[in-house]
Amino acid sequence: MKKATILFLSLVFAAAGVSAQEIAVIVKTGNSSFWQNVQTGASDANKELKTMSKKLSVTFLGPQSDAMINEQINLVESAIDRGVKAIVLAPSSVDALIPAVAKAKAAGIPVIILDSKLNGPTSNYVSFLATDNVGAGQACAKDMIDRLAAKGITAGKIAIESWAAGQGSEIDRVGGFKDYIAKNSKLTVVSTQYCGSDQVTALNQVTNTLAANTDLVGFFGANEPAAVGMGRAISQAGLSGKLVAVGFDGNGVMQGFIKDNTLTSMCVQSSYKMGYLGVKYAYDVAIGKKKISDRIDTGFLMVNKDNIDTQDAKNVLY
Amino acid sequence: MVNMSDKKISLDKVFTFGAVVILFTVFSITATNFFTVRNLLTMALQTSTITLMGIGVTYVIITAGIDLSIGSVIALTGTLAVMAANLGWPTWLAIAVGLVTGIACGLGNGLLVTHLRLPPFIATLGTMMIFRGLVLTVTNANSSPAPDEFGALGNLTLFKVSAPDGTTVFPGISYIVLVMIGMALIFHFVLKKTRIGRYIYAIGSNEEAARLSGIKVRQTKLAAYVVSGFLSAVVGVLLASRMVTSQPNGGIGYELNAIAASVIGGTSLMGGIGTVGGAVVGSFIIGILNTGLTMQGASYFAQQIVIGAVVIGAVAIDQLRNKRA
Numbered sequence: 042m043k044k045a046t047i048l049f050l051s052l053v054f055a056a057a058g059v060s061a062q063e064i065a066v067i068v069k070t071g072n073s074s075f076w077q078n079v080q081t082g083a084s085d086a087n088k089e090l091k092t093m094s095k096k097l098s099v100t101f102l103g104p105q106s107d108a109m110i111n112e113q114i115n116l117v118e119s120a121i122d123r124g125v126k127a128i129v130l131a132p133s134s135v136d137a138l139i140p141a142v143a144k145a146k147a148a149g150i151p152v153i154i155l156d157s158k159l160n161g162p163t164s165n166y167v168s169f170l171a172t173d174n175v176g177a178g179q180a181c182a183k184d185m186i187d188r189l190a191a192k193g194i195t196a197g198k199i200a201i202e203s204w205a206a207g208q209g210s211e212i213d214r215v216g217g218f219k220d221y222i223a224k225n226s227k228l229t230v231v232s233t234q235y236c237g238s239d240q241v242t243a244l245n246q247v248t249n250t251l252a253a254n255t256d257l258v259g260f261f262g263a264n265e266p267a268a269v270g271m272g273r274a275i276s277q278a279g280l281s282g283k284l285v286a287v288g289f290d291g292n293g294v295m296q297g298f299i300k301d302n303t304l305t306s307m308c309v310q311s312s313y314k315m316g317y318l319g320v321k322y323a324y325d326v327a328i329g330k331k332k333i334s335d336r337i338d339t340g341f342l343m344v345n346k347d348n349i350d351t352q353d354a355k356n357v358l359y
Numbered sequence: 360m361v362n363m364s365d366k367k368i369s370l371d372k373v374f375t376f377g378a379v380v381i382l383f384t385v386f387s388i389t390a391t392n393f394f395t396v397r398n399l400l401t402m403a404l405q406t407s408t409i410t411l412m413g414i415g416v417t418y419v420i421i422t423a424g425i426d427l428s429i430g431s432v433i434a435l436t437g438t439l440a441v442m443a444a445n446l447g448w449p450t451w452l453a454i455a456v457g458l459v460t461g462i463a464c465g466l467g468n469g470l471l472v473t474h475l476r477l478p479p480f481i482a483t484l485g486t487m488m489i490f491r492g493l494v495l496t497v498t499n500a501n502s503s504p505a506p507d508e509f510g511a512l513g514n515l516t517l518f519k520v521s522a523p524d525g526t527t528v529f530p531g532i533s534y535i536v537l538v539m540i541g542m543a544l545i546f547h548f549v550l551k552k553t554r555i556g557r558y559i560y561a562i563g564s565n566e567e568a569a570r571l572s573g574i575k576v577r578q579t580k581l582a583a584y585v586v587s588g589f590l591s592a593v594v595g596v597l598l599a600s601r602m603v604t605s606q607p608n609g610g611i612g613y614e615l616n617a618i619a620a621s622v623i624g625g626t627s628l629m630g631g632i633g634t635v636g637g638a639v640v641g642s643f644i645i646g647i648l649n650t651g652l653t654m655q656g657a658s659y660f661a662q663q664i665v666i667g668a669v670v671i672g673a674v675a676i677d678q679l680r681n682k683r684a
Contacts, residue, residue, distance in 0.1 A: 074501045245405045253654035
């Protein structure tokens, strides 16, 4: 509802030619709790900045699904056409958005890239603001190795439940995980499945993988739906606590899995911080005329049973 | 005339059933742990939801229609049921909320097709987006956990046998599978033995002739869409219960599995031909492939190729045989 109102207002302003200072936040899709959380961060930043600049408005836009790349390009182009002050963009494709971003630069509109990398000349955008997915994947691998070692296990089979092959953040995260496992342990990855970000598909795939490999010692669920399906499969197979299960992201369901030992730990990236910092830095660059760093890590936190109730964890959980 | 088409359908069944047996044998040999009681039960559980959707869409396809809104109805009905359960409503009432919503969705689809005279593809493409938009609006795209009692239906089993030391001898048959068997029997009976079933076939074969012979075409079509909406809701509630979670983003693309199951089972997209038994067998071909290929350790990419080839192959063979006959 709020989104629709903001969009409507921004259209009205554009039509009336009012010189509003608009920062357009364009994400992969509005349809997921991860991006909704980015929006919460963006609108909180907006509220703070409003005190400094009354004309400021932040619009939050995204296509129906993260596969609708063309629609995202259209959103960027129409933002350029209505003369926004800055664009914060989470590109759905590492290549397809390059021309649109170059067009923004040519129009003198600074772009901040959020969450997923964009190929092409880095001079097209002012900064890349994201979780270090390679680092986060490595951290998950390290956590799995350490926790298996604590149980006296140094070699064995593990499996991965991922979401979509070939997305920038997936390549980095799952790639980082696999590399670290290969270089630092005697564990072997016997299966990598992709659930298309559908929980039930993840549940079925993990159930089948567990049935086929009764000697599995660890499982990695690489995003929210994959990790939720993985947790449910492990719990239904009666393997909670018997298997080292590391998840990625951390919604309410996953927090429950941490508490009942189904998930050993989960790597939570700060989606709120992405939205918040994205808007803040866009404001600094476009209106404050400040220089910002060209790579900003929004960070992640490994959450487990011991730290889930701490303030640090509460800041990133959603 | 009637006899001939009956014979053809039964031959189709023999053929598709043969395919199930072949797949079964191949996977039992090549994948360890495939041919075990536990895995067969798991496979039945995972396939049941495809079966239920497949039966519903078969009703619609026989009328020469299509239902693309199935995945969205699953998300909407499952989520509303979880929301009702989270309000503290008893589980049966929460389930009823989901089922009634599904019937309403089916009714909406049916009315668009029969009264606004929209092509079924367009009508249900539109409602696919509308229902998805509704569920995302009410939940803000957040999936939320359901109370434990709500998860009973999707997670408990019947006839579970445990040894005195606590180890499981027989894991039991999931309620989801029992619901599927019950629904398959009911909707098989309705399609084969009741007047409305015969009307559905008649409309699909020749709508104008059916109208002229006094069949109430609108009501009959409406009924077919309601069946699809209702069975989608059954799947929505069962999956929400199995996950003990609402999934506003779940079910995307499920209608394609349902249509594939129906078509592999011999349903003609031109209307007039199709059976509940065919949808059951078709769904199990997909289910066995999903499970078997995963367990065999086939790469996910190769799995897509194999399943796609099977869909095309099944229908191609059907077409060739029809031409000869």
